[in-house]
Amino acid sequence: MQKKYTIYDIAKLSGFSPKTVARVVNNEGNVAKDTEEKIKSVIDRLGYTPNTYAKNLKIKKDKTILLSIRTTNGFPLQWMQMIIEQVGIICLEKGITVLVEYFYDEENLEKSMISKSVNYLDGVILFYEEENDVRISALRARNIPFVVFERAYDNSVRYVSNNNYQVLYSVFDSLCQKGLSGVELLLRSDTLVNRDRVNGVVDAFKSHGLDVSNVKITYGIGNAESAYSHILKEHEQGDMKEVFFISGDERAIGVYKAFEELGIKIGEDVSVIGFDDIPLSSYISPGLSTIRPAYYDLAKNLVLMLIPEDGNDEDHIVVPASFIKRDSLQKKFM
Amino acid sequence: MQKKYTIYDIAKLSGFSPKTVARVVNNEGNVAKDTEEKIKSVIDRLGYTPNTYAKNLKIKKDKTILLSIRTTNGFPLQWMQMIIEQVGIICLEKGITVLVEYFYDEENLEKSMISKSVNYLDGVILFYEEENDVRISALRARNIPFVVFERAYDNSVRYVSNNNYQVLYSVFDSLCQKGLSGVELLLRSDTLVNRDRVNGVVDAFKSHGLDVSNVKITYGIGNAESAYSHILKEHEQGDMKEVFFISGDERAIGVYKAFEELGIKIGEDVSVIGFDDIPLSSYISPGLSTIRPAYYDLAKNLVLMLIPEDGNDEDHIVVPASFIKRDSLQKKFM
DNA sequence: TTGAAAGCGATACCAC
């Protein structure tokens, strides 16, 4: 471990004052070309970099945001990784430091950055908000700005979300027009996000004068396995709709496996529609029709909510997603 | 925005000195029970938390590591997310702060934490090291400890890796014993990791006295799409092996799709083996046989290399992976 | 068990 140099070391060795060194380091201008070169050469020689802590002590300059990810839902899902990557790229560009934290139980809150670092954090992005989320009360108590991904339970909480209602409405409006008889929605649980999606579908049916009983809603489909066994059971009971919407492309794999075993052809006998458009969706066979969130826009808005640039002051931002048609859709819907 | 309280505010309001407040905040002991209670109540009332920058200025206390992820390889892959999550959980437990950074081109190095924050970082975990990686020279120049995931090009660089050679050797040793005639290895490119894997397979064949020409090596299979089209082309040319090892479960989807179109039955006519054991692998049909890295152990060792606990001083740690047999394996190999 | 005072490494303000 070698000695860490300070601005005073550079000042002494270059023969100028600490303030002038600071001017060079921070590109403040008002420095003679000659002076600048001399100072720079000393800096390079010693490999000096400013001490982050000292720099931010007097006046906080660096921006830092935290991604707080609840992990109780089991395996990390790919859509989240896609947003995280976009957030990372945007923040690198803007010089914002990104922290991540996998929050997995309430007792860990005190170990969390949320509890420890008030002055440190400029904002927090919360994934998987729950009702009465302990993270939110902690953030409020500490006055740390935060934003939730997907519509929040607490309406006073700011969020960025997909246009769940609208995109589902528009997809099913179009399918109804093309003769859709009925659909089953396979969902994890009765969350706000899913309520929006359900309402979109239901309203589309209504707008076509179709009976709402043609929309079958099934909760408890939290992973590919439960999707698989649900379809098998349903087939046995002989109560199947024509189209299956499954909230999460990863889980669609379970639906595919079930239909394959049953000898039912996806894209011919039935249609399957997912949500997320993860990379694998175009490579399973038949290609999975799905709803593609605008990952970059979602990420950008999440960051801007915490570190606003000019006049961003909306509390709720809804980002349009798009429908990607692939072969899992019956011909008549294409 | 409310006023941020300092240790002096707490001292004044509680009637004790800043030092005594510090003793309470940091659980240093040697404080009268009564004093402690009074001070704590003031702290709670005002929601005081220490200023991270001031705390670390005099003597650096907080531990911070950076995950540096190169993104030129396209979509984020799930295995990486699985390691990141484990790293996050381990660090939360240990009170280590985790930064992530998506590094996507050389020019961004100067914006990177690697360049900016010497005093700030206790260590860096590098994903997707390349030959003459600019990140490594920067880290060296700045004397920041780092570790690479998977065997490094530069042998003086510390790394944590899967036991690529050994696990492939052992898998193919067993398959050869059960009558394997030939295998094709579908790989992205000629990296060290893949060389280890290739050598494991080749040595297994040799140890059974089999001709090495039975091991066909194909590079350029970087995603599901290229796997798909490669298999189709190969079938046309009539040059197919019996077993396919594809480096990355996500890409196996392309192989599945191709065989399905060709009417070739995986698990009967051919076998497919992946690497990573991501969640979807058990739900595609037939279930994908694959090699499962010990994600938790990998993560733990990566963290310990940077923040050693007691007597960790190895430079290269190789973590055993395990073979998961599923239905994509022909019966004779089970 | 408690407290006073020096110092960490930058920045900002004001001189020159």
Next chain:
DNA sequence: GTGGTATCGCTTTCAA
């Protein structure tokens, strides 16, 4: 263009 100096909030002696 350049430099002195107080200051940020906490920790660390060292005394009491």
